[in-house]
Amino acid sequence: MRKLRNEELERLDVIAFKKTPKSPIVIVLDNIRSLNNIGSVFRTADAFLIEKIHLCGITAVPPHKDIHKTALGATESVSWEYHENTVELVQGLKARDFCVMAVEQVEHATMLNQFSVNADKKYALIFGNEVKGVSQEVLGLCDGVLEIPQHGTKHSLNIAVSVGVVVWDLWSKLHKIKMP
Numbered sequence: 001m002r003k004l005r006n007e008e009l010e011r012l013d014v015i016a017f018k019k020t021p022k023s024p025i026v027i028v029l030d031n032i033r034s035l036n037n038i039g040s041v042f043r044t045a046d047a048f049l050i051e052k053i054h055l056c057g058i059t060a061v062p063p064h065k066d067i068h069k070t071a072l073g074a075t076e077s078v079s080w081e082y083h084e085n086t087v088e089l090v091q092g093l094k095a096r097d098f099c100v101m102a103v104e105q106v107e108h109a110t111m112l113n114q115f116s117v118n119a120d121k122k123y124a125l126i127f128g129n130e131v132k133g134v135s136q137e138v139l140g141l142c143d144g145v146l147e148i149p150q151h152g153t154k155h156s157l158n159i160a161v162s163v164g165v166v167v168w169d170l171w172s173k174l175h176k177i178k179m180p
Contacts (some may be wrong), residue, residue, distance in 0.1 A: 017077040022051040025123040031057035031129040036132045039070030040160035044129040046074035048171045098124040102142045109147035119177040
């Protein structure tokens, strides 16, 4: 077994990335405090060809050195937009036929491992503030809520970890459906 060099990984450059068809997924970051978390989400979005990241409220935007530190250039490849108001963004996404799903712990949430994707839908995944989560007002607009099953003593995962888990799950389910 030999570790591969970066040039052997055959990754896309930024120009090729922008031309490549994207996953039917957008990420909404609602009032995220940590710039390192934001940068990590950009890297995850790059890895899974996410269509766009929507940065809302107090969520910082590139360029910023602390975002760049963890994004490692993904702010150049992944499309993003800033929105002051998450409610207005969610209403706009719904008007464009996105299935809007919050990732939160609520009554009657669908456990991620039990969620079935529809290859004909576009998904908007909302991740909330590290302390307060997704606001009740935004939750009320969602088509559903996903919860990551957890079995330890803690009640939550880091936002960047949550994004990675949920995006990987949806991405892999979508690709399994599309495979013959």
